[in-house]
Amino acid sequence: MENILLQSADYEPTLPVSEKSNPLTRHIDRAPASSIVKMLQACDAEMFLEKSQTQYQRLLSEEMVKTLMEVAERVRLILKDPQDSLVVLSGCGTSGRLAFFMASGFNRELQRLNYAPVYSYVIAGGDRALFSSQEAPEDDPTLGALRLKKVSEGKKRVLFVGVSCGLSAPFVAGQLDFCLRHPDVYTPVLVGFNPAHQARNEPIPGCTLTFHSVVTRMEELAKTQKAFLINPGLGPEAISGSSRMKGGSATKILLEVVFSASFSRTPVTFNLILQHMRSYEKALDFTYSHSQEIAALMEAAGRSLQCGRQVCYLGWGSLGLLGLIDASECKPTFGADHEDIRGFVSGGYKELGNNEGDLTLMGPEFSISHDDFLDGVLPRLTDDDTVLLLYSDSDDIDKVAKLAHRVREKTSNIHAAYHQTAGDAAAKQDDINKLCSSTIIFTWPQETPERLQHLRELSTKLLLNAVSTGAHIFKGKVFKNYMIDLQVTNSKLYRRAARLMQKLSGHSESECEEALLKAIYQVDKLSEDIATCSLETHTHTAGKAKKVVPLALVCLLSGCSIKEAESRLEQQPIVRKAVEACLKSS
Numbered sequence: 170m171e172n173i174l175l176q177s178a179d180y181e182p183t184l185p186v187s188e189k190s191n192p193l194t195r196h197i198d199r200a201p202a203s204s205i206v207k208m209l210q211a212c213d214a215e216m217f218l219e220k221s222q223t224q225y226q227r228l229l230s231e232e233m234v235k236t237l238m239e240v241a242e243r244v245r246l247i248l249k250d251p252q253d254s255l256v257v258l259s260g261c262g263t264s265g266r267l268a269f270f271m272a273s274g275f276n277r278e279l280q281r282l283n284y285a286p287v288y289s290y291v292i293a294g295g296d297r298a299l300f301s302s303q304e305a306p307e308d309d310p311t312l313g314a315l316r317l318k319k320v321s322e323g324k325k326r327v328l329f330v331g332v333s334c335g336l337s338a339p340f341v342a343g344q345l346d347f348c349l350r351h352p353d354v355y356t357p358v359l360v361g362f363n364p365a366h367q368a369r370n371e372p373i374p375g376c377t378l379t380f381h382s383v384v385t386r387m388e389e390l391a392k393t394q395k396a397f398l399i400n401p402g403l404g405p406e407a408i409s410g411s412s413r414m415k416g417g418s419a420t421k422i423l424l425e426v427v428f429s430a431s432f433s434r435t436p437v438t439f440n441l442i443l444q445h446m447r448s449y450e451k452a453l454d455f456t457y458s459h460s461q462e463i464a465a466l467m468e469a470a471g472r473s474l475q476c477g478r479q480v481c482y483l484g485w486g487s488l489g490l491l492g493l494i495d496a497s498e499c500k501p502t503f504g505a506d507h508e509d510i511r512g513f514v515s516g517g518y519k520e521l522g523n524n525e526g527d528l529t530l531m532g533p534e535f536s537i538s539h540d541d542f543l544d545g546v547l548p549r550l551t552d553d554d555t556v557l558l559l560y561s562d563s564d565d566i567d568k569v570a571k572l573a574h575r576v577r578e579k580t581s582n583i584h585a586a587y588h589q590t591a592g593d594a595a596a597k598q599d600d601i602n603k604l605c606s607s608t609i610i611f612t613w614p615q616e617t618p619e620r621l622q623h624l625r626e627l628s629t630k631l632l633l634n635a636v637s638t639g640a641h642i643f644k645g646k647v648f649k650n651y652m653i654d655l656q657v658t659n660s661k662l663y664r665r666a667a668r669l670m671q672k673l674s675g676h677s678e679s680e681c682e683e684a685l686l687k688a689i690y691q692v693d694k695l696s697e698d699i700a701t702c703s704l705e706t707h708t709h710t711a712g713k714a715k716k717v718v719p720l721a722l723v724c725l726l727s728g729c730s731i732k733e734a735e736s737r738l739e740q741q742p743i744v745r746k747a748v749e750a751c752l753k754s755s
């Protein structure tokens with residue numbers, strides 16, 4: 170029943186699906202770990218609901234599968250002419266990170282099959298946004314178009330895949346518009362998870378576009394296959410608006426299905442696509458069949474965050490990269506510090522092959538190799554920190570064991586998620602097991618190596634999303650199913666924060682925005698100057714402040730000054746409890 174309710178137009182009618190709150194997770198903030206995992210499983214399972222149960226296109230809808238087949242055929246054409254053609258993947262935040270993840274993964278796969286690489290990526294904010302939160306460039310459509318133009322200079326045929334889960338990022342709207350204005354070279358593909366009419370219609374400063382107007386033009390061209398829309402409904406996220414979760418997973422599933430089909434030796438058929446999608450559904454069920462172990466890991470990570478300590482993911486290959494991605498998302502989503510959850514990948518930048526190369530000198534957030542971990546983090550580790558190894562039977566087990574030994578000397582709070590194939594269990598892996606206080610062993614059925622890798626990656630993504638989300642719930646960074654300490658660093662996040670304040674406080678839109686601005690600028694009275702500043706200035710200033718939304722809420726609900734709200738939040742660092750206390754007494 171709730172599944173149907175949450176898809177229906179009259180549930181939170183003014184919000185697009187991607188911003189709605191999910192009835193399944195209404196009480197996730199008070200749930201024990203085992204129930205949190207169950208709720209996440211139920212939410213993720215919604216991705217694969219059939220259309221008959223909802224009113225929108227779904228991942229497995231006939232129309233969707235047909236569109237994927239058509240796009241795969243377009244990619245096939247590009248593979249035949251690598252000299253003059255290109256596939257560009259682009260997005261902001263998680264969507265941009267996954268663009269990089271898939272572009273580099275598929276180029277590697279093409280090289281292995283003796284094809285020339287044809288994939289490029291563009292992420293808003295450049296490579297520094299791969300591992301750190303850079304939300305502001307998301308608002309700039311001109312920058313998006315410029316970056317696309319630059320990366321595809323001189324190409325005669327470009328398939329552009331723009332990902333914006335909420336059909337909302339101006340950066341991507343600018344790129345799609347650029348494609349529509351140069352149809353001789355560019356064919357645009359839009360990936361997102363709202364029906365087209367829910368695309369964001371907010372005017373973008375300095376330009377005449379809205380995301381919605383671009384989507385409307387694309388819909389027209391889609392009729393003649395000059396543009397493609399891949400926008401199935403997935404149901405609302407477990408944490409409202411947290412598109413890194415289902416949005417990110419579905420982006421990965423859809424694009425992998427398309428790109429894999431494009432270079433399969435057999436013709437792309439409806440059933441081939443459908444079967445491939447179903448294999449991800451099975452991978453999801455299989456991952457959550459380890460729900461008890463996932464819950465235990467979530468608890469361990471939560472304990473570390475609660476006592477102000479750290480969670481470190483130490484991964485190999487693409488699983489390590491997923492660790493980096495998961496960790497980097499915690500800052501905008503939960504107002505986390507970059508030290509709270511950190512990812513490290515074996516080989517660091519050498520392994521990644523990102524556009525801008527080694528970024529280590531940009532600051533501590535950009536130290537991402539295991540060596541960086543050994544130098545900078547290991548010496549300070551204690552039993553209060555949680556370390557999670559992410560590896561598989563295709564990695565160098567000796568190296569994993571060596572690192573595990575070093576970590577074990579400093580902390581017993583070491584865990585592992587290990588992927589193996591049925592019948593291929595590695596004996597040496599037992600030694601690592603003995604060093605770890607828990608190991609989740611995922612034993613996969615035999616599959617082709619590349620498909621197996623994709624499924625293991627999805628599984629790892631789900632696991633990490635669960636661990637980091639659950640740990641932040643325990644730290645009090647979620648209220649009901651809302652991110653209560655989100656960063657307010659771009660227009661989408663600003664609007665989300667203002668809406669959340671209205672919902673929780675019952676105050677008017679203008680009162681909430683006033684409180685939000687006071688918290689951003691750290692003042693008790695708004696000057697004329699501040700009130701007339703642009704949204705861009707507000708979001709830029711918000712990037713320098715901490716706990717903006719909790720501060721604004723405490724002030725609004727209790728009528729106290731910013732200083733007093735700060736001291737209340739210091740006395741009660743569990744933001745959820747501080748806000749609850751105000752709600753009770755207001």
Ligand code: F1P
Nearest residue numbers: 261262263264332333334335338
């Ligand atoms: C892009 C994005 C998210 C991020 C944050 C801000 O969203 O950067 O990835 O987690 O919520 O927005 P979208 O354009 O894919 O909807």
